[in-house]
Amino acid sequence: MLDVEVIRKDFPILDQIVNDEPLVYLDNAATTQKPLAVLEAINRYYERDNANVHRGVHTLAERATASYEAARETIRKFINAPSTKEVLFTRGTTTSLNWVARYAEEILTEGDQVLISIMEHHSNIIPWQEACRKTGAELVYVYLKDGALDMDDLRSKLTAKVKFVSLAHASNVLGVVNPIKEITQLAHQVGAIMVVDGAQSTPHMKIDVQDLDVDFFAFSGHKMAGPTGIGVLYGKEKYLEQMSPVEFGGEMIDFVYEQSASWKELPWKFEAGTPNMAGAIGLAAAVDYLESLGMDAIEAHEQELIAYVYPKLQEIEGLTIYGSQDLAQRSGVIAFNLGDLHPHDLATALDYEGVAVRAGHHCAQPLLQYLDVPATARASFYIYNTKADCDKLVDALLKTKEFFNGTF
Numbered sequence: 001m002l003d004v005e006v007i008r009k010d011f012p013i014l015d016q017i018v019n020d021e022p023l024v025y026l027d028n029a030a031t032t033q034k035p036l037a038v039l040e041a042i043n044r045y046y047e048r049d050n051a052n053v054h055r056g057v058h059t060l061a062e063r064a065t066a067s068y069e070a071a072r073e074t075i076r077k078f079i080n081a082p083s084t085k086e087v088l089f090t091r092g093t094t095t096s097l098n099w100v101a102r103y104a105e106e107i108l109t110e111g112d113q114v115l116i117s118i119m120e121h122h123s124n125i126i127p128w129q130e131a132c133r134k135t136g137a138e139l140v141y142v143y144l145k146d147g148a149l150d151m152d153d154l155r156s157k158l159t160a161k162v163k164f165v166s167l168a169h170a171s172n173v174l175g176v177v178n179p180i181k182e183i184t185q186l187a188h189q190v191g192a193i194m195v196v197d198g199a200q201s202t203p204h205m206k207i208d209v210q211d212l213d214v215d216f217f218a219f220s221g222h223k224m225a226g227p228t229g230i231g232v233l234y235g236k237e238k239y240l241e242q243m244s245p246v247e248f249g250g251e252m253i254d255f256v257y258e259q260s261a262s263w264k265e266l267p268w269k270f271e272a273g274t275p276n277m278a279g280a281i282g283l284a285a286a287v288d289y290l291e292s293l294g295m296d297a298i299e300a301h302e303q304e305l306i307a308y309v310y311p312k313l314q315e316i317e318g319l320t321i322y323g324s325q326d327l328a329q330r331s332g333v334i335a336f337n338l339g340d341l342h343p344h345d346l347a348t349a350l351d352y353e354g355v356a357v358r359a360g361h362h363c364a365q366p367l368l369q370y371l372d373v374p375a376t377a378r379a380s381f382y383i384y385n386t387k388a389d390c391d392k393l394v395d396a397l398l399k400t401k402e403f404f405n406g407t408f
């Protein structure tokens, strides 16, 4: 069990009044708040150790390099990757998925297929659209059944033509968690490479890339109590060895001649230029923080909040909730609409009550087209949210409904 009152003290940003109401922050799927431990780690790095990594021999350069590489080891352990060679620092999930899709361009040819799902975030759609456009491969979608991934549809489309399967571990709109281990086994049976967008799962549950047996796994620091501008691409060594670097320049080279160059070994061949040292160190501090709470306890806490709030939301007449009703399949994300009120108006009304939720298409326009809604509001929960936050959300929705004369 998480001691949420203690946790909240680690997040000074939460202790503020917004529109005369105590802030209730429920926009965690967009980005999470950062604990003091992360802010202090970044500060400490800049106050004491800042220097460029992998080049200087002076003391600060050695300290900075050691901290940066220690951060990589912390991430390796966190996701149980076999080796730090397989842990690449990137700008975030978007960059990580773009790198994999660039690799796919080296492999795909006409007649091949890439299988994704209709619930993907744009960053797991557009890189594949581009890879398919350039190679003549076909982008094929798996659709939904009862608000979750339709596994029969997936099985029927997973043929030998499929060279890559790329799926969200948890949807940022529907909140559903996909059975990645099972899907990876199916993908491997037809010889496909399995790519996972872990942006919405890594912050909330234990990730073990060896147990999942995925070939690539992407996530972002800022959605898991870490800083912005840093993320990770895990890839199996056998693929990373084959994969060409995506960016070229300083740091990633072994030797450079007038007309050619050779690359450093993994993971550095992918990290061109001065990396985001403070970001990596901040992300490692976030991982230490989350692990001190326990990933299983974090997942259980969010499950408890969802089990508490979901039935209360269901009772609100005129509120449409998207995604599976089977709470066992859900993470801490709930997208909804209130009657025909525009979600932006709904989010503004909730903000008057101090409740911060996201409104819009959530970078998942194909999903919203499929659901036949232009936009939704979305509440998303994290380690510092309480049942009182859930009650405040429900009260604010009821007040909004009353304000608009309960006309839905």
Ligand SMILES: Cc1ncc(COP(=O)(O)O)c(C=O)c1O
Binding pocket: 029, 030, 091, 092, 093, 094, 095, 121, 123, 124, 168, 170, 171, 172, 197, 199, 200, 220, 363
């Ligand atoms: C499921 C999913 N994938 C990818 C992303 C992109 O993450 P980032 O913007 O950190 O690159 C997000 C962010 O909202 C997301 O929710």
